Amino acid sequence: MQLSAETRLKAILEGTGAGTWEFNLDTGEIIFNDRWASMLGYTLDELSPVSFQTWERLCHADDVQAAHQALARYLNGEDPLYECVVRMMHRSGEWRYIHTRGTLLTDHDDLGGRWLMGTHLDVTDEKVSQHQLQKLAESLPGVIYTFVMEPDGSFHFPYLSQKTEDFYGVSAEDARANPNLMFDPIHPDDLPRLQASIGESAQTLCQWVCDFRIVQGDRIRWLRGVSRPERDIDGSITWHGVITDIDDRKLLELELEQLSITDELTGLYNRRYMLRKLEELAAETERYGHTFSLVSLDIDFFKAINDSWGHPMGDSVLQTIAQLIESRTRKADIVARTGGEEFIVLMPNTTLGDARHVAEALRTGMESLAFVSDEGESFSVTLSAGVVSWSTNVPSVRDLLAMCDQSLYQAKRAGRNRVVVSGAEDK
Ligand SMILES: Nc1nc2c(ncn2[C@@H]2O[C@H](COP(=O)(O)OP(=O)(O)OP(=O)(O)O)[C@@H](O)[C@H]2O)c(=O)[nH]1
Numbered sequence: 001m002q003l004s005a006e007t008r009l010k011a012i013l014e015g016t017g018a019g020t021w022e023f024n025l026d027t028g029e030i031i032f033n034d035r036w037a038s039m040l041g042y043t044l045d046e047l048s049p050v051s052f053q054t055w056e057r058l059c060h061a062d063d064v065q066a067a068h069q070a071l072a073r074y075l076n077g078e079d080p081l082y083e084c085v086v087r088m089m090h091r092s093g094e095w096r097y098i099h100t101r102g103t104l105l106t107d108h109d110d111l112g113g114r115w116l117m118g119t120h121l122d123v124t125d126e127k128v129s130q131h132q133l134q135k136l137a138e139s140l141p142g143v144i145y146t147f148v149m150e151p152d153g154s155f156h157f158p159y160l161s162q163k164t165e166d167f168y169g170v171s172a173e174d175a176r177a178n179p180n181l182m183f184d185p186i187h188p189d190d191l192p193r194l195q196a197s198i199g200e201s202a203q204t205l206c207q208w209v210c211d212f213r214i215v216q217g218d219r220i221r222w223l224r225g226v227s228r229p230e231r232d233i234d235g236s237i238t239w240h241g242v243i244t245d246i247d248d249r250k251l252l253e254l255e256l257e258q259l260s261i262t263d264e265l266t267g268l269y270n271r272r273y274m275l276r277k278l279e280e281l282a283a284e285t286e287r288y289g290h291t292f293s294l295v296s297l298d299i300d301f302f303k304a305i306n307d308s309w310g311h312p313m314g315d316s317v318l319q320t321i322a323q324l325i326e327s328r329t330r331k332a333d334i335v336a337r338t339g340g341e342e343f344i345v346l347m348p349n350t351t352l353g354d355a356r357h358v359a360e361a362l363r364t365g366m367e368s369l370a371f372v373s374d375e376g377e378s379f380s381v382t383l384s385a386g387v388v389s390w391s392t393n394v395p396s397v398r399d400l401l402a403m404c405d406q407s408l409y410q411a412k413r414a415g416r417n418r419v420v421v422s423g424a425e426d427k
Contacts, residue, residue: 019120021055021102026113028052039098039122041091060087060095067100071116075104082116085123097127137161142244143168147227149202151235155179167223167243169216187213187220194225202237205229211250222250263337265315266322274336274344275397281348282397285390293355293389295345296404297325297362300382300416302341309373317371317381324365329358344404352389352421359385359419367417382417384408389422 013020019036023029030052037044040058047054056064063086070084082102087095102118137144138161146159156179160172170181186194190212201208208227213220227241261273269277281292299305299321306314318341325335325343334346347355366383373379386407394400407420414420 013119016119017121021118021120023052023102023116024113025104025116029113030055036120039120040088040096058088060089063087074102082118085127095124096122097124099123134161137163140242142242144242145227145240147239147241149198149237157182167221167245168214185214185216187215189213201227201229201239205231205237208239208241211246221245222247266319266337268322268326268343269334269336271336271338271344274334274338274346277334277346278397278400281346282390282400290349291351291389291391293347293350293352293387294400294404295347295355295359295362296338296386296401296408297321297343297345297359297383298385298408298412299341300384300412305379305381309371309379313371313373320369320371321366321381321383324369325362328361328365350389352387355387355389356419356421359387363417363419384411384416385419386411387419387421 013033013035017035019039020033021036022031028051030050032044032047032050034044037047044050059067063084067084067086070079071082073079074082083100085097085099088098090096099121100118101121102116105115105117140161140163143163144159144161145157145164147155147157149155157176160175160182162172164170164172164175164182168175168182168185170185175181183191194210194212197208197210200206206229208225208229211222211224213222222245223243224246225241225243227239229237229239231237261269261276263270278294284290285292299317302314302317305317318337321343322335322337325345329335329345329347332348333350336344336346338344345358347358350358363383363385366381368380370378370380386404386409388394388400388404388407390400394403403422407422411418411420
């Protein structure tokens with residue numbers, strides 16, 4: 001059975017649920033189908049005779065103007081088709097959102113003028129969901145977004161809430177058009193880590209969580225992104241997530257972390273941090289074959305200093321030696337106060353011989369310092385040191401520390417104010 005083109009077109013239109021309209025731009029004649037009327041709760045007969053004014057009367061006053069402008073843009077050749085969404089009054093008194101599309105029928109002289117023809121589709125449900133999403137996004141203290149990465153590595157943001165502008169200094173519209181704008185303001189120190197974390201989340205399909213900084217002029221702000229990825233059938237991956245401001249929390253966290261690794265009296269690192277770094281250095285050394293050395297320093301007869309000149313004077317001596325060590329070591333070295341009057345210097349990429357020189361310089365530097373008590377009496381302070389280097393013979397970090405302690409103990413036993421290098425004779 002052969003169906004006519006008209007029957008087929010009718011069936012297709014029925015399937016889409018779209019209303020149709022035809023408008024003669026020259027005569028003003030307008031034709032709607034039944035579906036158009038039923039979309040608004042009427043029969044076509046009930047609205048007859050239909051004219052342009054029928055449409056205008058049912059259309060929200062604010063949207064009539066927008067529809068005219070869309071039409072003008074289309075007729076001027078700025079837009080490829082006439083398209084707009086307008087609110088139309090349903091018989092029940094509710095506004096329905098109607099997506100209007102149309103094109104001009106040209107090259108048909110026999111039609112009696114220029115006919116604009118198109119469809120009306122009720123998109124109220126979609127609009128309501130969009131509106132609800134927008135309201136939800138406005139009330140959230142963050143940006144909500146959808147991020148898609150294609151199999152070829154290209155990416156885009158199909159959805160970004162309006163708060164993108166507050167957080168990134170880029171409007172959601174601009175970022176949707178150019179997704180790189182979302183990465184440009186990320187702090188250069190954080191960008192590689194953020195990119196790596198996205199790559200890992202894409203591979204493992206595990207939740208993406210990343211703290212990073214955004215630079216906006218002079219302002220640096222900590223943000224946290226949390227989102228869940230899902231792989232689509234075409235191999236692309238979509239993350240739905242939220243980006244929140246964690247500036248206050250992060251600063252507090254960093255402050256607390258700094259406190260937790262700092263010795264209060266001297267401002268040097270504490271034992272906990274030194275141990276962490278020591279483990280890291282040992283692991284790096286295993287991997288890259290570098291060497292590193294460690295110097296353990298202990299003030300001689302410190303108890304006597306406290307007893308003779310008072311505890312505050314003892315504190316002041318500790319602070320002075322902290323400054324001395326910092327001034328005589330490199331930036332890459334880790335200087336820690338690891339006990340009452342005990343200090344450790346971790347020296348990456350340093351041989352045993354070089355570390356010994358540093359320890360000697362510290363010993364002589366300390367010896368030559370003159371302290372003056374509150375009563376005006378001057379006194380001097382000495383220190384003893386043990387020096388070790390990490391090598392393949394050292395089974396663990398714990399053993400390295402024990403070897404260093406052993407050398408320090410030898411220095412004390414041999415009369416103090418000396419440096420003993422592990423595996424060598426007492427100085
Ligand atoms: N002022 C001050 N004293 C401290 C601090 N922490 C520990 N001490 C004191 O450091 C002294 C360490 O004494 P000892 O372990 O006997 O060692 P020492 O007197 O230096 O003797 P040698 O190490 O054998 O040369 C003790 O009296 C502690 O009370 C501190 O933060 N400030």
